[in-house]
Amino acid sequence: MKNYQKYTRNYFMPPESCIDWTRRDYVEKAPVWCSVDLRDGNQSLIVPMSLEEKLDFFNLLVKIGFKEIEIGFPAASETEYEFCRALIEQDLIPDDVTIQVLTQSRPHIIEKTFAALDGAKNAIVHLYNSTSVAQREQVFQKSKEEIIEIAVSGAKLLQEYSERVGDPYRFEYSPESFTGTEMEFALEICNAVLDVWRPAPDKKVIINLPVTVSLSMPHVYASQIEYMHKHLKYRDAVVLSQHPHNDRGCAIADTEMGMLAGAQRVEGTLFGNGERTGNVDIITLALNLYSQGVDPELNFENIPAITELYERVTRMPVYDRQPYSGALVFAAFSGSHQDAIAKGMKWREGHDCPHWTVPYLPIDPKDIGREYEGDVIRINSQSGKGGIGYLLEQRYGYRLPAKMREDFGYTVKSISDHQHKELTPSEVHHIFKDYYVNFFQPLDVTEVHFIQKNGIFVMVTAKIGDEVYEFTGTGNGRLDAVANALKNSLKLDFSLLTYEEHALERGTNSRAVAYVSISCGRDNKICWGSGVHDDIMAASVNALVSAINRAGLIQQRNA
């Protein structure tokens, strides 16, 4: 791309090395979560949510377990204001939940914000102003001192309004566009705001360091967070918060590394909705913790229900590959993945496993309301015998012999390949029944009588088209005797290779299924057939007849 020189790295590393966080490899405790779905998420929708939709979403967030919820920007619009009023006046905020509201640092906006909060038992008032070089120069056209003055004057106003009503509110300050700000200046402005609020450990304030626009690799943000963490004044009275956006696709990494670097709180949204590429996805963050054995302190046990409500009120679909929540994120189409999953699941049945280690499935889909059936093993032309056989066994109870799985696998793949489509479990079942089970054309065996006499003697009644035949034969076992009767009487060139059977369903009325393979002709081509019947012997004969028919032996004999 010829215009690359138009761009440069416009972020700032801390003035000292801040890489202590690299010595930590995991987060051991969930951060304080704050949902900004109803503000950052809402302000970026094509059509912002209605009051009723916001209420539905608020109730969902409460149900999930959020204790801090940024409910909007009350000065922005009538809906935003009225929503805040409705929550307060109708007493819809649970006692253990704190609402948060966002305000610019402008007197009339702050005034309106506090008017919206009138009567609230508690709330977080979130003040922001932009601090980056670009915004200072282009948008505000102000010096650093003047930008600090915007923040400080706003901080003072928040304090005054709060004191007037008995000081029930907590405060949050965001140096918006933090990632484009010199770190020394970000520190200076945050400390200036802190000097106004003078927080104490029993009256903490939140300093929120947003990735308003992501400008660097995640380790840079982590170093920036560590710098602020080490140098902020009143540190034991500050909750250090992050608010990453996803412009470079690094929001999750930014947040996780930021937590390693000292951040204690995370602002984000469900499914990562938010300005441009979105805010950080809290579901992914929470389930990443969960997948490493850390309680995320949010309940995502019913992702499908959460998805449904989210899609309704945002009018946006959840992407198929969205981590943990997308329709395809537990799906395995490819053969080797399916095989490993099927074996992994079987392995768990025979072992006392304290932890989840199934290959290709980072967490157990059932834990978040997803199903194995339909969600995991999916069949197309990339699939293999392992997955196809597993599906047939789990759904329909057929335990195919290993070699027959392979044969059936190729049959299914070829159909999917030619039809150029995914096959549903029921279509796979139908293929099995249509191609392998009780396949009675052109040969059909209608009656079999066994006599035990120096081995087994058998009398077979068979039909080929309209012709009815009576054959006899002998063998070491019953199926062997039937095979010999057919082979010798009809001059068929095959030998019986494999025979397996099992009950298809549990219980006394269970049907039996049998699997037979025969080796045919001079080139020993293997052909499989299956039989299902109430009687195990009839199932076995059906399987043999199916194999003979599938091999085309009757047609070859006539040719």
Ligand SMILES: CC(=O)SCCNC(=O)CCNC(=O)[C@H](O)C(C)(C)COP(=O)(O)OP(=O)(O)OC[C@H]1O[C@@H](n2cnc3c(N)ncnc32)[C@H](O)[C@@H]1OP(=O)(O)O
């Ligand atoms: C990164 C973020 O997501 S920040 C949150 C952004 N969200 C929103 O803006 C959604 C809600 N906002 C709104 O509805 C409107 O912007 C309102 C109601 C808040 C304000 O509306 P208006 O005053 O009509 O317009 P607007 O937002 O363009 O105001 C721009 C003015 O505010 C100033 N300003 C912008 N942000 C701030 C701030 N945080 N603190 C102080 N002044 C600010 C601008 O410099 C500009 O000043 P100027 O009038 O001297 O040129």
Ligand SMILES: CC(C)C(=O)C(=O)O
């Ligand atoms: C208001 C602030 C925190 C914000 O949304 C951002 O910087 O992205």
Ligand SMILES: [Mg+2]
């Ligand atoms: Mg934001």
